[in-house]
Amino acid sequence: MRVGILDIDTKKEKMGHGKFDRFPNLACGKIYGYHKMQGDEIFYPYNGERVDRLYVSTIFSWSRQAIKRMLPLWEQLADEIIIGGSGWDEYPNNVHSLPKEIESMDPRWTYDLYGIDYGIGYTVRGCHVGCGFCMVWRKEGLKEHRVSHIERLINPKSNHIVLLNNNSFADIGFFEDVEEIRQRKLTVNWNQANDITILTPRHAEAISSVDFYNFAKTERTLHFAFDQMFKHKVIEKDENYPTYSSLKHIPADMMRIEELKDNKVKVSFDMMRVVPEKLRLLSEFGIRKRKVTFYMLIGYDTTLEEDLERFWLLQQYDANVYAMMFRDLNGKVGVDGRGNKQSPHVQPFRDWVNGKAFRNVRNFFDFDRYQSALGKQRQLTLF
Numbered sequence: 001m002r003v004g005i006l007d008i009d010t011k012k013e014k015m016g017h018g019k020f021d022r023f024p025n026l027a028c029g030k031i032y033g034y035h036k037m038q039g040d041e042i043f044y045p046y047n048g049e050r051v052d053r054l055y056v057s058t059i060f061s062w063s064r065q066a067i068k069r070m071l072p073l074w075e076q077l078a079d080e081i082i083i084g085g086s087g088w089d090e091y092p093n094n095v096h097s098l099p100k101e102i103e104s105m106d107p108r109w110t111y112d113l114y115g116i117d118y119g120i121g122y123t124v125r126g127c128h129v130g131c132g133f134c135m136v137w138r139k140e141g142l143k144e145h146r147v148s149h150i151e152r153l154i155n156p157k158s159n160h161i162v163l164l165n166n167n168s169f170a171d172i173g174f175f176e177d178v179e180e181i182r183q184r185k186l187t188v189n190w191n192q193a194n195d196i197t198i199l200t201p202r203h204a205e206a207i208s209s210v211d212f213y214n215f216a217k218t219e220r221t222l223h224f225a226f227d228q229m230f231k232h233k234v235i236e237k238d239e240n241y242p243t244y245s246s247l248k249h250i251p252a253d254m255m256r257i258e259e260l261k262d263n264k265v266k267v268s269f270d271m272m273r274v275v276p277e278k279l280r281l282l283s284e285f286g287i288r289k290r291k292v293t294f295y296m297l298i299g300y301d302t303t304l305e306e307d308l309e310r311f312w313l314l315q316q317y318d319a320n321v322y323a324m325m326f327r328d329l330n331g332k333v334g335v336d337g338r339g340n341k342q343s344p345h346v347q348p349f350r351d352w353v354n355g356k357a358f359r360n361v362r363n364f365f366d367f368d369r370y371q372s373a374l375g376k377q378r379q380l381t382l383f
């Protein structure tokens, strides 16, 4: 069988390692392994060859249009086309996963396909938080569950491992993972934004005991999320789970706890106060604040004033900030979390933060891109 595989929006990775110089798409790696085991001929990256089956995987919803444009051509070249990935799923009703026999393939097939010299994957999937703007819990469930152990993810070519877990700290196996990383003398990149509300002295101590880095292993950094002014969660009252037991490490006046039925509580965290509290905790364990990067969601439910408040707070603590513009789960841009037109400050604000323009133009209101966005909005209002 002739099989084509295309990871349409797999971005170039900066690490420079790997024969395709791309961030590995784990689903494509597993599909590759599965068909290799069947003795099939693989075409990767697919480039218009005649094949029996073509797999197209997309991580980002903005690739949908490109896929739709290419589809008539692919239909002439492939007998069967299977398209999937987080960017192709339609939420909430049309969400797909890989068949079990493919999902369970050894991660080393991915390393082979992409020619990479680091381990990458998940030890835990799912997330209990259920943020309205996120597809993780819709796809993987509202409870963290173990899917692998560290040893299975190690790439024999190196001791660096990239963990894609969406909520590592909430995972009951987090401390075991850290212990294994430490004992095996691995370096680790917790690649996704961690939930800082769950951070306890035990987490901070565990983190400080290992060599953590960014993806490319060029800088020692940890990633956290600061998406909203208030973070809300419903959690089970179970002391065995970090997400509940961690509440006692947050001063009572920084959160509101509401009792629910079924042994659950709804917790609202005041992030403008919780974030500094936790940054201080990281410092106590020798993790310098500068090693911390916050992903800051903008354009979802926060105002310009709130975005500025969050940004300057993080600046005050010497944390790095990366602003991420909200786009809805089906890829629509320019709308906020309620489907209303996004505020004109959102895109210029992203440029001001990520392009480091704030270093020269301290007052965002003086930033030329913001002024021109306001000008355009005024013109539209006039007509």
Ligand code: SF4
Pocket: 127, 128, 129, 130, 131, 134, 135, 136, 137, 166, 167, 195, 225
């Ligand atoms: S905490 Fe992160 S992974 Fe979990 S639902 Fe929210 S955004 Fe998604």
